[in-house]
Amino acid sequence: MNEITQRFGRPLGACFILLVLLWLAGLVLVPNLTMLDFALRPNLPATQLGGPKDGYSFDNFLYLWNHPSHGWIFLKTIWSSALVTVLTFLICYPLAYWLGQVSTPRQTSALLVLLTVPYLMNEVLRGLAWYIILAFDGPLNAALVHLGLLSEPVRWYGDGGVLAGMAYAYLLFMLLPIYNSVSTLDHAQIDAARDLGAGTLRIHRRVVLPHAKVGIATGCVFTFMLAAGSYMAPALLGAPGSRWFTQLIYDWFFESGNWNRGAAYGVTLLVLCLVAVLGMLRLFQVNLTSAVK
Amino acid sequence: MTDMPIATANSHKPASPLRHRFLASRLPDVLPRLAFRLYFVFFLTYLLLPLLILAAATFNRSSFPTIVPWLGTTDMWIAALFRDGEILKALGSSAVIAAGVIAISLPVGTAAALVLTSLHGRARSVLYAMMVSPLLTPGVVIGIATLLFWRKVGVGGGVALSILAQSSFIISFVMLMVAARLQRFDRTMEDAALGLGASRVYVFRRILLPFLRPALVGACFIALLQSFENYNTTLFVRGTETPLTIFIASKVRAGLTPVINALGLMMMVATVIGAVLWEVVRHRKRSTPGAGR
Secondary structure, three states, X not given: OHHHHHHHOHHHHHHHHHHHHHHHHHHHHHHHHHHHHHHOOOOOOHHHOOOOOOOOOOHHHHHHHHOOOHHHHHHHHHHHHHHHHHHHHHHHHHHHHHHXXXXXXXHHHHHHHHHHHHHHOOHHHHHHHHHHHHOOOXXXXXXXXXXXXXXXXXXXXXXXXXXXXXXXXXXXXXHHHHHHHHOOOOHXXXXXXXXXXXXXXXXXXXXHHHHOHHHHHHHHHHHHHXXXXXXXXXXXXXXXXXXXXXXXXXXXXXXXXXXXXHHHHHHHHHHHHHHHHHHHHHHOOOOHHHHOX | OOOOOXXXXXXXXXXXXXXXXXXXXXXXXXXXXHHHHHHHHHHHHHHHHHHHHHHHHHHXXXXXXXXXXXXXXXXXXXXXXXXXXXXXXXXXXXXXXXXXXXHHHHHHHHHHHHHHHOOOHHHHHHHHHHHHHHHHOOHHHHHHHHHXXXXXXOOOOOHHHHXXXXXHHHHHHHHHHHHHHHOOOOHHHHHHXXXXXXXXXXXXXXXXXXXXXXXXXXXXXXXXXXXXXXXXXXXXXXXXXXXXXXXXXXXXXXXXXXXXXXHHHHXXXXXXXXXXXXXXXXXXXXXXOOOOO
């Protein structure tokens, strides 16, 4: 802290420190603690706030635990988000490798522009595109029936639709970090491995993947977190059978008006994401500083 | 696309009687190449087809946006877009929020990067973890935490709260971008200016800020995009305000017409023009030696 005031002078340095404190306290720490506080208290009418019933308990969390379907939806959200993460990785890895090691600079910059354009657009518009494609009378069913691959139209809204829409929505968050780390690999290492007789799969398993692990970890962490916390894709492309945990949170807030229970569900989601992030970083043996930069 | 990930191992020409056997022996090489080509086409289709369909549906007479069946080509939806007061209002609301987010997150993000880079060791990694934590928090959770805390202190849902909630994580983006640029800053320039009698504030204003300019311009751009496209966080803090993403999503569920597609088309066109300009400027900068440092 001293260095800051020394470097920029007392008024300017103090100003910087104050701004940072305001941000971290007012927009990050205290709101999250308030959420936890809400989560641990019962939902009471305004007159009883601070009264004898207003105490801490785990009731809101136990409600989630004991609920016949909410716990299940929670698990399914984790499972589906993991599936989205794996799927996105499989879709992105070959292209990230190609961009990082094989393509010419011209090809790289052309493709990067092509890639970023859909992602500079609204997330909701990306969802809308899939909403149109997957509609019961929509182009996908029409094409598949026309080609004879389907005898009659299929309802795509639901798990499949959410999966396709999410993988699409978060593609770039997986692709760019992997591309970045693959591009730092010296191509001579690949040539050397090949000269020593390694096949394509072995080269990827033993040379490219280990080298790119920081990028892969970053991509997986972000994709999983975005998927688990997404509201748009499940709301637009889902069906009653494919409800997402975030939809439950929304309903507690704006349908049932029980903010305390909503807060408890929010805390649960936050903890899940923390555990997933830390777990993935540990799994890939990557530290936070190199994963997020 | 000519050079595939598999390096051309045996490029010498075979004698013609051996050609057949040669081809067979090269099958393991040719097959992955063919697979990559197929994959490449699949990837581009997956990436771009949804957008093309979204755009094409703008010109279909059908009042539900689709491309099958084609009921005749029309530009009436584009004309309707410019008459639609609601959309313009939503656009205005998004613009106000984005302006607020930029006004908060550029200074705070810069201050955060400066504070961070003048710390060392454990204090630095702890602060770093806190500063990037909003990026690893699901948007829904940021929304409800902000709502719960700020409502307690008297700020209800609306434009102001949307600005605060979005800033909470957009500041992290700005911080990362500024910090990346700061790594290349030569501190001796500051010392030289101080030695020549400049005040600390003057040094900051005339040396550090101009050096950070490219990062700040980029950060401004990212902040604008992130703010405009944000849905998950804004959903909880918007109050009765209807920014663009919220407006589009609400239309998708009730009363979707190709006017929304027309809006998407406009945004796409703007994005493509922006991306191309960006690339052109970047190229020009790179080819003029000394420019942009």
